[in-house]
Structure formats: C-alpha cells, structure tokens
Amino acid sequence: MSPKKINFDKQVDRLGTYCTQWDYVKDRFGESDLLPFTISDTDFEVPVEVMEALKERMNHGVFGYTRWNHTDLKSSITSWYNTRFQTYINAEDIVYTPSVMYGISQLIELLTNKNDGVIIQTPAYDAFFKIIQASGRKLIENSLIYQNEAYTIDFKDLENKLAAAHNKVLLLCSPHNPTGRVWSKEELERIVLLCQKHEVFIISDEIHMDITRYDNQHIPITNFDYQHVAIATSGTKTFNFPGLIFSFMLIPNQELREDYLTILKEKHGLSSVSIMGMEATMAAYNNGSDWVDQLNDYIDDNYEFACDFLQKKLPDIKVVHSQATYLMWLDVSELGIDMSIIQDKLIKEGKVAIMNGAIYGGNGKEFLRLNIGCSREKLIDGLNRMYRALKNLE
Incomplete structure (x- = not known):
C-alpha cells in the first residue's frame, strides 16, 4: 500500500504566532512587510502522526516533571538510525540536550580550556562563531575551497590546524550548513584519521542529516573507528518542531558522557525535559519515514x-x-555589486528577506542563503521578488 501523499503545497499563515522567521523579520532586516526566506525552519506542518501524539498528550491534562532516560525514547532513535542510515547506535550513548547548540557548547567547555582552539570549516553556521567566542576559546578557521560552484575541504590547511598543540576540537558540520555538502565516506575517513593522528576531538553537528538530495547519503561520524567523537542532532530540523525544544547527543566516550550529564543535571538543573518535544521526537522517529521521503522529494x-x-x-x-539541507547557497559575486546594495534592493524593491552570507564567514560575503523549505507558491513569489529587485543592477 502506497503511503498517503503529503500536501506540502498547503500554505499555513504563521503571522501572529510569535514566529521568529515571519513575525520578527524586522529585527534583522529593518522592515516588517517582507516575505521571509531566512532562518532554518520550514513552513510545513508537522506529520499527522506527530500532531496526534501531541493532541493525545495534551488531552491528558497533566504536564509534570518528565524523564528522557528510558527505552521508548532511545529505541525510537536507534531504530531511526538503523532504518535511515544503516547505523547501529548503542542506546547508552544517547543523552538529552535542550538544543544542539547547548550540547555543543557544554562539550567544548568540557574538552578544552580557555584560549584553546576550536576549528570550524567556513563558511559556517553563525552560531558556531558565537559559542566559541563566548566560551573564551579561540576560533580557528579551516576555510573550504570553493571552485566550479562546489566546496571541498582544504586538507593541507586542516592538518596544519589540527597539528597545532592548542587546537583541541574540530567542530564539524555534517551535512554542511550553509554549503549543502554531504561529506563522502572518503572525506570523513580522512578527517577522522587526521584527528586521531593529532589527538583532536570531533564534535559533529548533524542536525541536517535527514534532508539530502537525490542519492546522497549522510554518514554519522560514529560509524568510524574513533572514540573521541560526539554527535549533536535533533528531529526538530527535519520535522519542523524546534519550538518544542528537544535535541539529543550521541557520546560514545563513557567518561565524557558522565561529565556532560553531571553538568546537565546538577550544574544547570536540566534533568526534566519538554514533554511535548520528547513525544514529538518519538512519534516522528517511529512513524515519520515516509513523510521524510516525500519531504525530500518536494525540496x-x-x-x-x-x-x-x-x-x-x-x-x-x-x-x-x-x-x-533545504537551504540554497547562491553565489552573487558575478553581479559585481556590493552586498549592501543587493540587500537594499531586495528589501526596498523586492520586499523579500534573504540571508546575507557574510554572517557565515569565509567567502560568505559574496553569497545569499535562501530557505526553500516552503510551499512552491511562496517560492515562486519570492523568486519573482528577487528578480524584480535585481534584474536591472548596474
């Protein structure tokens, strides 16, 4: 029996819901009447199975302190990894984190000291810059090589950075935001071998793991024979419920895992979780595979x-x-116009909000990041607005 076709063309009015992308577009772009293609959440409704699980839990009427450390949650995660990535996950490695960035920030503080270096591959998700700098660590850039509308890793530069004694962590983004790269098995093997050689820990942000183009397959970093790794990820990006606050990490190293849990529970008092976020995650991972297949086709x-x-x-x-990912990385360098002028025209003439790539570092100042996780009708409207704004650039 064929799965029920999901209507991703449906447009949902998100205005008036305290939505960061729609209601607060003025905060970043200076005007409120813009059609947004900005931060990385989608405009799609969550799967029916997730809504049903949330409604059932809502109807219970009691929302007390909630445990995450149980078989129902862990088995939903291990099953997802087995089904989607053909990857075995040890259930004991799974720990809760309220957000991917919270988990990453705590691991950085556990694995490094003040002024130690954390390597990132730029252009990179802008929150990486913030958490490294806010923790008092040094941000070390391994700039990706851009050629023929594609990005590759500069392995020579990467090894030089890994070899420096004060650089303790590689913060990997896999798949990569904003460039949309799915790192190949060969690339990941080479990264792991270099980190092993220089005793550098790998923290891998894999929140975009489920959204891949065509035959590309995400490979979890835990698939490789190296214990000094951790994955931070979530179903919130895939199934569009980041507002429910639930993420998790995979930490194979027992000592690090226990140290993290001590900080989570005892230092920060986060032993109880969002019941709605956990219910949504379990429902999504237990029942959402067909939905994700159709989502990928639509994107x-x-x-x-x-x-x-x-x-x-x-x-x-x-x-x-x-x-x-559902993020397009657009090279505007051949327009021959400064990004400030491009943004001014998009905002003032096109009435459209598209992210300025400069915030992602590296060569991002010559790029726009366009979120296409939306209905086709909205995408057409946005592209036409972009065309009207930029067609007569001189």
Whole structure:
C-alpha cells in the first residue's frame, strides 16, 4: 500500500504566532512587510502522526516533571538510525540536550580550556562563531575551497590546524550548513584519521542529516573507528518542531558522557525535559519515514525549480551544487555589486528577506542563503521578488 501523499503545497499563515522567521523579520532586516526566506525552519506542518501524539498528550491534562532516560525514547532513535542510515547506535550513548547548540557548547567547555582552539570549516553556521567566542576559546578557521560552484575541504590547511598543540576540537558540520555538502565516506575517513593522528576531538553537528538530495547519503561520524567523537542532532530540523525544544547527543566516550550529564543535571538543573518535544521526537522517529521521503522529494523539486528560474532570469547568480539541507547557497559575486546594495534592493524593491552570507564567514560575503523549505507558491513569489529587485543592477 502506497503511503498517503503529503500536501506540502498547503500554505499555513504563521503571522501572529510569535514566529521568529515571519513575525520578527524586522529585527534583522529593518522592515516588517517582507516575505521571509531566512532562518532554518520550514513552513510545513508537522506529520499527522506527530500532531496526534501531541493532541493525545495534551488531552491528558497533566504536564509534570518528565524523564528522557528510558527505552521508548532511545529505541525510537536507534531504530531511526538503523532504518535511515544503516547505523547501529548503542542506546547508552544517547543523552538529552535542550538544543544542539547547548550540547555543543557544554562539550567544548568540557574538552578544552580557555584560549584553546576550536576549528570550524567556513563558511559556517553563525552560531558556531558565537559559542566559541563566548566560551573564551579561540576560533580557528579551516576555510573550504570553493571552485566550479562546489566546496571541498582544504586538507593541507586542516592538518596544519589540527597539528597545532592548542587546537583541541574540530567542530564539524555534517551535512554542511550553509554549503549543502554531504561529506563522502572518503572525506570523513580522512578527517577522522587526521584527528586521531593529532589527538583532536570531533564534535559533529548533524542536525541536517535527514534532508539530502537525490542519492546522497549522510554518514554519522560514529560509524568510524574513533572514540573521541560526539554527535549533536535533533528531529526538530527535519520535522519542523524546534519550538518544542528537544535535541539529543550521541557520546560514545563513557567518561565524557558522565561529565556532560553531571553538568546537565546538577550544574544547570536540566534533568526534566519538554514533554511535548520528547513525544514529538518519538512519534516522528517511529512513524515519520515516509513523510521524510516525500519531504525530500518536494525540496528536490523546489531546488530544481529555483535553479531553472535563476539560470533563465538571473544567470549571473550561480547556485552552489547542493547535496543536502533545504537551504540554497547562491553565489552573487558575478553581479559585481556590493552586498549592501543587493540587500537594499531586495528589501526596498523586492520586499523579500534573504540571508546575507557574510554572517557565515569565509567567502560568505559574496553569497545569499535562501530557505526553500516552503510551499512552491511562496517560492515562486519570492523568486519573482528577487528578480524584480535585481534584474536591472548596474
């Protein structure tokens, strides 16, 4: 029996829901009447199975302190990894974290001292910069190589950075935001071997793991024979419920795992979790595989539509070859116009909000990041607004 077709074309009015992307677009772009394609959540409703689980729990009427450390949650996660990534996960390695970035920040503090270096591959998710700098660690950039609308790792530079005694952690983004790279098995093996050689710990942000283009397959960093790794991830990005606050980490190293749990429970008092976030996660991982398959197909179609539109209407904007995420990375360098002018035209003339790539470091100042996790109708409207704003640039 074929799965029920999901209507991702449905448009949901998010205004008036305290929505960061829609209600607070003025905070970042200076105007409120803009069509947003900004932060990385989607405009899609959660799967029906998730809604049913949330309604059932809501109807119970009591929302007391809640445990995360139980078989129902852990088995939903291990089953998901087994089904989607053909990966065995030891249930004992699973720990709760309220958000991916909270978990990463705590691991950095456990694994490093003040002024130690944390390596990131730029351009990179802007929150990486913030948590490293706020913790008093040194941000070390391993800039990715950009060529022919694609990114690769500069392994020579990476090894030089790993070899420096004060650099203790590689903060990997896999799949990579904002470039959309799915790191190959060969690339990941090489990263692991270099980190093993230089005794550098790998923290891998894998929150975009489920959204991959076509035949590309995400490989969890725990698949490799190296114990000094940890994964921080969540179902919230995939199934669109970040507002329910629930993420988790995989920490194979027992001592590090216990140290983290001590901080979580005793230092920060976070032993109880969001019951709605946990219920949503279990329902999504137990019942959401077909939904994710259809989501990927829809985003693939959005990606192809946007590529075709830009090639025909704005050929000087080059699309970086995307293998993952619902974020498009657009090279605007051939427009020959400063990003401040591009943004001004998009905002003032197009009435559209698209992220300025400069905040992601590296060569990001020559890029826009466009969120295509939305209905086709909204995407068409946004692309037409972009065209009206940029068609006559001189």
